[in-house]
Amino acid sequence: MARRRRRPWYRRRAYRLARTAVLTVSLVVVCVRCDHERPGAGTTAPGSAEASEVRAAGTGNGAGGAGADSRPRAGDPPPGTREAPPEPPPAPATPATAGTGTASTPPPPSPAPRPARAGKSAKRPAGPAPLPRSRATRLVIPYISVDSPLMDLHLDSERRLPAPPEDEPNLVGWYADGPSPGEAGTAIAVGHLDTDTGPAVFGGLGELKRGKRIEVRRADGRTAVYSVDAIKTYQKDKFPNREVYGARARPELRLITCGGNYNRRTGYTGNVVVYAHLTATREPKAGGRR
Numbered sequence: 001m002a003r004r005r006r007r008p009w010y011r012r013r014a015y016r017l018a019r020t021a022v023l024t025v026s027l028v029v030v031c032v033r034c035d036h037e038r039p040g041a042g043t044t045a046p047g048s049a050e051a052s053e054v055r056a057a058g059t060g061n062g063a064g065g066a067g068a069d070s071r072p073r074a075g076d077p078p079p080g081t082r083e084a085p086p087e088p089p090p091a092p093a094t095p096a097t098a099g100t101g102t103a104s105t106p107p108p109p110s111p112a113p114r115p116a117r118a119g120k121s122a123k124r125p126a127g128p129a130p131l132p133r134s135r136a137t138r139l140v141i142p143y144i145s146v147d148s149p150l151m152d153l154h155l156d157s158e159r160r161l162p163a164p165p166e167d168e169p170n171l172v173g174w175y176a177d178g179p180s181p182g183e184a185g186t187a188i189a190v191g192h193l194d195t196d197t198g199p200a201v202f203g204g205l206g207e208l209k210r211g212k213r214i215e216v217r218r219a220d221g222r223t224a225v226y227s228v229d230a231i232k233t234y235q236k237d238k239f240p241n242r243e244v245y246g247a248r249a250r251p252e253l254r255l256i257t258c259g260g261n262y263n264r265r266t267g268y269t270g271n272v273v274v275y276a277h278l279t280a281t282r283e284p285k286a287g288g289r290r
Contacts, residue, residue, distance in 0.1 A: 127250055127251075127277065128278055128280055128281050129281075130182060130184040130250075130278070131180075131181070131182030131183060131218070131222060131224060131251075131281055132183070132220075133179075133180045133183055134180050134181070134182075134218040134219050134220040134222065135152070135176070135218065135219040136150045136152075136174040136180055136181045136189075136216055136217070136218060136219075137149070137150055137217050137218060137219050138150055138216070138217040139172045139189060139214070139216055139217075140214070140215040140217070141208070141212070141213075141214050141215075142213060143207075143208060143209070143212040143213070144204035144205065144207055145204070146201060146202075146204075148170050148172045148191070148201050149171060150171075150172050150173070150174045150189070150216075151164060151171055151172070151173055152173075152174060152176035153173035153174060153175055153176060153190070154176055154177060155177070161175055161188070161190065163190060163191075163192060164190070164191065164192065166196075169194075169195045169197070169198075169199075169201060170201045171191070171201065172189055172190070172191040172201055172202075173189065173190050173191065174187075174188070174189050175187070175188035175189070175190075179251065180218065181216035181217075181218050181223075181224035182216070182218070182222065182251055182278060182281055183251060184248075184249060184250060184251050185247055185248060185251065185252070186245060186246065186247060186248050186252050186253075187251070187252065187253050187254070188245070188254050188256065189216075189253070189255050189256070190255075190256045190257065191205075191255070191256075191257055192257065193205070193257045193258045193259065193268070193272075202255065202257035205255060205257050205272050205274060206231060206233070206259060206272050208228050208231050208274055209228065209231075210228055210229065210230065210231075211228060212227070212228045213225060213226070213227060213228075214226040214228065214253065214255070214274075214276050216253070220284070221283070221284030222281060222282065222283060222284060223281065223282040224278055224281055225279055225280040225281065225282065226251075226252075226253045226276035226278055226279065227276060227277060227279040228274060228275070228276045229275040229276055229277060230274075230275045231273070231274050231275075232272075232273050233259045233260065233270050233271070233272050233273075234270055234271050234273065235260065235270045236260075236268075236269060236271060239271060244256075244273055250277060250278065251277065251278035252276065252277045252278070253274075253275075253276040253277070253278075254274065254275060254276075255273070255274040255276070256271055256273050256274075257271070257272050258270070258271060258272070259271055259272035
């Protein structure tokens with residue numbers, strides 16, 4: 001009788017059972033690992049719409065996230081003021097009331113100028129050198145026949161820049177806490193467009209033209225001479241604070257009065273703004289101050 005041949009080891013039942021057990025355990029481990037890595041409740045999958053909304057909300061660490069807000073912050077110096085302003089920056093004010101004929105919006109906060117890069121000297125803007133501080137005394141605009149004394153204006157209790165007194169329609173007000181005539185920065189002067197009795201000192205402000213001369217005389221006898229760059233009219237609810245009041249490296253001037261339509265109950269609907277920059281300075285005449 002022939003001897004029965006033994007099966008190879010890889011065809012034996014024990015080997016098959018062991019192989020099946022190993023495969024089963026491997027599949028279970030892989031499934032558990034995949035379930036663990038799949039996003040669960042309270043998580044956001046990368047690239048999903050929800051993740052995009054989180055980044056847009058500014059909660060991430062990239063651009064636009066926390067710390068990237070460019071809005072003005074409390075404590076920033078008002079534009080046009082000296083480096084150490086005597087008071088905190090004012091809040092935007094309401095438009096002028098009926099009959100005042102002038103703007104009442106004070107300079108809003110503005111970021112400080114960027115410092116020069118290391119190893120490079122800051123370039124001074126072209127034009128005459130800025131003048132030292134000295135109080136403004138008189139405003140002269142030959143083209144529209146203005147020759148008016150200047151009074152100092154300060155922010156009121158509501159932190160607004162008031163107009164000159166209504167009973168002095170030919171008086172111009174200078175924002176005394178900002179730059180004086182010829183100083184670097186944005187200087188501000190306001191005046192009445194009209195009063196109940198007729199036209200006032202800035203009644204012809206809108207008729208100025210580009211290149212016309214504005215002279216501001218100072219207490220030290222010097223005269224700051226400005227050249228008109230532009231004349232613009234804005235609605236009060238769309239007044240561009242930064243464009244008008246923003247700090248500048250060179251000496252600039254803004255003349256502001258009311259404009260637009262007039263309503264007996266609410267006053268004027270807009271403001272006329274004259275933009276000018278310093279083009280010359282004049283020293284006092286020999287023999288004394290002007």
